[in-house]
Amino acid sequence: MTATQPSDRANEASVIAKPKPRLTWLKNTPIYLFLSIWAVIVIYPLAWTVFSSLRTDREIMFTPWGLPAQMHFENYVRAWTKAQIGDFFFNTLLVVIPSLFFTLLLSAMVAYILARYTFKGKQVVYYMFLAGMMFPIFLALVPLYFVMEFLKLRNTFGGLILVYIAFSLPFTVFFLVAFFKTLPKELMEASIIDGATHTQTFFKVMLPLAQPGLVTMAIFNFLGQWNQFILPTLLMDNTGLAEGQTRFVLSQGLYFLQIQQQYQNDWSGMFAAVSVVMIPTLIIYVIFQERIEKGLTVGALKG
Amino acid sequence: MKYGQRRFIFGFLVIPVILYFIFVILPFGSSILIAFTRWRGVSSSITFNGLNNLIRLVGDELFWNALKNNIIILFTLPIITISLSLLFAALFARGLRGQRFFRITFFFPQVLSAAVVSVLFGFVYHPTIGILSSLLGALGFKELSTFPWLGDTSTVLWAVIFVAIWQAVGFYMVLFIASMQSIPVEFYEAANIDGASEWALFWNITLPLMRDSLRTAIVFLMMSAMDMFAYVSILTNETGGPGRSAEVLSSYLYGEAFRRQNFGYATMLAVVLMLLVLGLSMIGMRAGSQETIEY
Numbered sequence: 001m002t003a004t005q006p007s008d009r010a011n012e013a014s015v016i017a018k019p020k021p022r023l024t025w026l027k028n029t030p031i032y033l034f035l036s037i038w039a040v041i042v043i044y045p046l047a048w049t050v051f052s053s054l055r056t057d058r059e060i061m062f063t064p065w066g067l068p069a070q071m072h073f074e075n076y077v078r079a080w081t082k083a084q085i086g087d088f089f090f091n092t093l094l095v096v097i098p099s100l101f102f103t104l105l106l107s108a109m110v111a112y113i114l115a116r117y118t119f120k121g122k123q124v125v126y127y128m129f130l131a132g133m134m135f136p137i138f139l140a141l142v143p144l145y146f147v148m149e150f151l152k153l154r155n156t157f158g159g160l161i162l163v164y165i166a167f168s169l170p171f172t173v174f175f176l177v178a179f180f181k182t183l184p185k186e187l188m189e190a191s192i193i194d195g196a197t198h199t200q201t202f203f204k205v206m207l208p209l210a211q212p213g214l215v216t217m218a219i220f221n222f223l224g225q226w227n228q229f230i231l232p233t234l235l236m237d238n239t240g241l242a243e244g245q246t247r248f249v250l251s252q253g254l255y256f257l258q259i260q261q262q263y264q265n266d267w268s269g270m271f272a273a274v275s276v277v278m279i280p281t282l283i284i285y286v287i288f289q290e291r292i293e294k295g296l297t298v299g300a301l302k303g
Numbered sequence: 304m305k306y307g308q309r310r311f312i313f314g315f316l317v318i319p320v321i322l323y324f325i326f327v328i329l330p331f332g333s334s335i336l337i338a339f340t341r342w343r344g345v346s347s348s349i350t351f352n353g354l355n356n357l358i359r360l361v362g363d364e365l366f367w368n369a370l371k372n373n374i375i376i377l378f379t380l381p382i383i384t385i386s387l388s389l390l391f392a393a394l395f396a397r398g399l400r401g402q403r404f405f406r407i408t409f410f411f412p413q414v415l416s417a418a419v420v421s422v423l424f425g426f427v428y429h430p431t432i433g434i435l436s437s438l439l440g441a442l443g444f445k446e447l448s449t450f451p452w453l454g455d456t457s458t459v460l461w462a463v464i465f466v467a468i469w470q471a472v473g474f475y476m477v478l479f480i481a482s483m484q485s486i487p488v489e490f491y492e493a494a495n496i497d498g499a500s501e502w503a504l505f506w507n508i509t510l511p512l513m514r515d516s517l518r519t520a521i522v523f524l525m526m527s528a529m530d531m532f533a534y535v536s537i538l539t540n541e542t543g544g545p546g547r548s549a550e551v552l553s554s555y556l557y558g559e560a561f562r563r564q565n566f567g568y569a570t571m572l573a574v575v576l577m578l579l580v581l582g583l584s585m586i587g588m589r590a591g592s593q594e595t596i597e598y
Contacts, residue, residue, distance in 0.1 A: 031394050032401075038391070039408050041469070045427050046411075048434050052426075060432055106319040119312050125320065132327045136529065136580045138553050139573045142337060142566050143330035151325075166326035169319060198311040227416030229533045234561070251418030255537050258422045262540075267432060274426075277419050285414045289407055293477050296413060300478050300519050 046278065053079075053271035060267045072268060079272035087246050088253035089276075095157055095249060096225045099164040103221050104214055107169055111176030112202055116188060132170035137230060145234055154235055155247060163235065164225050172217050175298065179213035180206065219288075219295030227251055250277055338571040344564045356571035366572065368547055369555040372460055373529055376551070377583075379464055381524035384471045385517070391472070392479035393505060406480075410473035417470065421537035424466045428452035428538075459544035463534050467527065475520050482516035483509060522587035529580050532557065552576045 052060050053075055054068040080086045113119075114126060144163070145154070153159025183206065191201040207214075232252045241247065248256055254277060261270050285292055341352040360366050391409060395402050412420060427433050430451040440448025452462045490508050499507070510517075532553040535543065541558065543550030552572060560569035 028399065031399065035391070035394065035399075035405050038387070038472070039405060042408050042412060042473075045423060045434065049423055049426065106322070109315040110319045113312055113315050117308070117312055119309070125316065128320075128328060129323070132323065132331070134581065134584075135331050135577055136526075136553075136573075138530075138532070138556060139334050139570075139577045140327065140330035141557065141573065142560050142570045143333045144326065145561070147325065147330060162322060163326050166322045169323050169327075198308060199314075202315075223414065227418070229416060229418040251416040251533075254422045255418055258425055258537070259540060271426070274419065274423055278415065278423075281414055282411065285411060286407060289410075292414060293410060297474065297478050297481065300474075300516070300523055 046282075049271050049278065050275050053268065053275040055268060055271075057265070057267050060271070075268040075272035076276060078266070078269045079276055083257055083266075083269055083273050084244075084246050084248075084253065085250075085257075085273050085276050088248050088250045091157070091247060091253075092226060092249040095160050095164065096222065099161040099168075099225055100218065100222055102161075103165050103168040103172055103225075104218060106165065107172035107217070108176055108207060108210060108214065109202070110169070110173045112180050112206060114173070115177045115180035116185070129170045129173050132167075133174070137167070141230075141234055148235055155237065155239065157247070160232060160235055160249075163231055164228065167231070168221050168225065172221060175217055175220075176210065176213055179210055183209050215291070216295050216298055219292055220298060223292070223296060229255075334570050334573060337567060338574045340567040340570075342566040344566065349567075352567055356568050359568060360571055360575065365547065365550070365555060366552075366575075369543075369550045369552045372549060373531075373551050373579075375460065376464055376467075376528040376531060377525060380467055380471075380528045381521055384468050384475055384524055385520055387468070388472045388475035388520075389479055391476045392483055393509070395476075395480055396483045396509075406473075406477070408473075409476055412470040412472075413474040415470070417533035418537060420466060420470050421534050424462075424469075425453070425538055428462055430454070453538055454545055456544070456546045456548040459539065459549040463531070463538050463544075463549045466534050466538065467531065471524065471527065475524075478516055478520060479513065482513045486512045518587060518590065521590075522584050525583045525587055526580060529553070529576065529583065552579075 051067060054071050054073070056072055059069065110125075110129070114122065148154040148159055148163070151159070153162065187205055187209070188201055191205045192198070196204065228249070229251045232249045233255075236247045236249070236252065238246055238248070246253065254273060257270060257273055261267075337349075338356060339352055339354070340349045341355070342349045391405075395406065399405075427435050428451075430436055430449045433452070435452060436448050436450050439450070450458075452458050486509065490512070491504060494504055494508060529551075530553055531551045535549055535551050535554040536557070538544075539549050539554075541554070541562075543554055543558075547555075553576065556569045556572035556576065559565045559572060
């Protein structure tokens with residue numbers, strides 16, 4: 001705390017007018033105390049998981065809290081290889097990378113058409129995509145399961161990719177329609193007059209301009225698809241695979257490990273498995289915090 | 304030119320529309336029919352079942368049990384989540400030192416998947432190794448030091464609801480902060496000159512001007528309350544908890560379909576869930592929309 005300078009006094013009139021009255025540290029103490037309680041409630045389970053992942057099963061069982069006496073990084077090796085977290089990671093990437101790419105590409109194509117062209121049946125297309133956002137996914141589960149079975153797409157990564165894209169389309173399309181509508185029409189007209197085809201105009205002029213909207217949707221869909229649980233649970237299992245192979249993605253795989261855990265009692269390995277999933281997410285989140293917050297809340301802010 | 308344009312439109316729409324039709328529209332649409340059938344799996348034939356699924360549903364205690372739990376969640380999850388996140392947002396709107404740390408911390412659970420969070424809380428609630436029990440034991444509640452939070456009919460539903468709140472608070476906090484920041488300062492300046500208290504400012508200016516985002520939050524949280532699938536399935540190992548005390552419609556219908564092969568009946572449950580979701584979102588969107596405040 002510095003002593004109050006005369007110049008501060010002079011500023012006081014403007015300070016009062018602001019919605020943030022300047023409070024003394026003392027007055028803020030209850031606020032900090034309150035915020036700290038929730039911070040502890042959030043951090044404690046996470047920190048406990050990470051600490052436990054470096055301890056032995058004995059330590060976890062008998063002294064539930066406390067720091068690891070020695071760092072047991074071998075828990076991570078066990079989680080990565082024996083518990084197949086490495087495979088789950090790989091499977092998730094294998095699905096999410098192509099699925100994210102095509103979600104953005106196809107959504108941008110549909111959104112551009114809906115935002116900039118008039119044609120017969122436009123209303124039908126528009127309302128079809130709108131309808132997909134209204135219903136709970138549970139309504140589609142039984143028929144989707146049999147559609148996938150019928151098309152021989154169940155238990156294939158390609159099939160899961162197609163389903164991820166299809167279910168990501170409606171929201172992404174509507175977000176990008178609004179975005180394309182904000183871009184000046186003149187640019188598109190000028191490009192056509194210059195002799196570019198519609199396709200060239202889209203890829204060379206409009207798509208680069210839509211980049212901020214695409215980035216927001218990339219973050220939104222990446223997290224949504226990376227964290228997806230019910231669709232892989234419905235569509236992927238390990239039938240017909242050799243021992244040690246798996247089709248599971250991360251969130252589904254972690255749950256599978258938790259069930260197995262009840263028979264195997266490898267607590268430290270299990271904590272390591274959860275940490276392996278959590279820590280990279282934390283690092284990425286802290287780096288791209290503002291973008292991720294914006295990308296995630298965009299659905300609610302639009303609504 | 305005109306011909307080229309039509310071909311271009313068709314070319315851009317054909318793949319996404321086909322994909323979307325096969326994997327989204329077709330399943331959603333056909334479910335309305337499947338809900339009125341008796342269907343036990345791929346090998347057996349589908350037979351039209353009239354209103355029997357609906358009649359069974361009315362007399363199905365497990366359905367009413369799941370619905371009851373959904374309703375409990377529907378009333379607790381939005382209220383607690385919104386109260387907490389609104390309070391945090393209001394505190395941050397004053398511009399606190401270190402608020403970046405709190406903001407990052409509070410939002411982080413939202414970045415994780417509900418599945419990971421549920422697995423993690425499966426540990427937290429564990430009677431022997433879990434930190435909740437050991438914490439309470441250390442605080443002197445000896446009888447709670449090995450309490451099975453997920454294995455007791457009186458606590459399992461609340462344990463599940465807490466996980467949902469834990470994950471959601473940061474999200475709505477960020478939403479409300481954005482909404483508060485968009486309120487023009489002049490509103491406060493005028494009221495400040497009139498000598499209104501901080502509480503009066505919050506109650507009479509901030510809250511009414513946040514109407515839209517509050518409504519969105521309520522609708523979103525009601526949708527979450529009608530979902531809960533990942534939390535319930537993982538925290539209860541797909542049992543719905545002891546005595547199914549934490550079973551919700553989504554987990555019940557999933558089990559009916561994919562563990563007991565009652566595909567027709569499960570789809571009828573899904574149709575009821577859909578009607579509830581649509582009804583709730585309509586109520587939510589209507590509520591208070593007559594008097595939108597322009598500024």
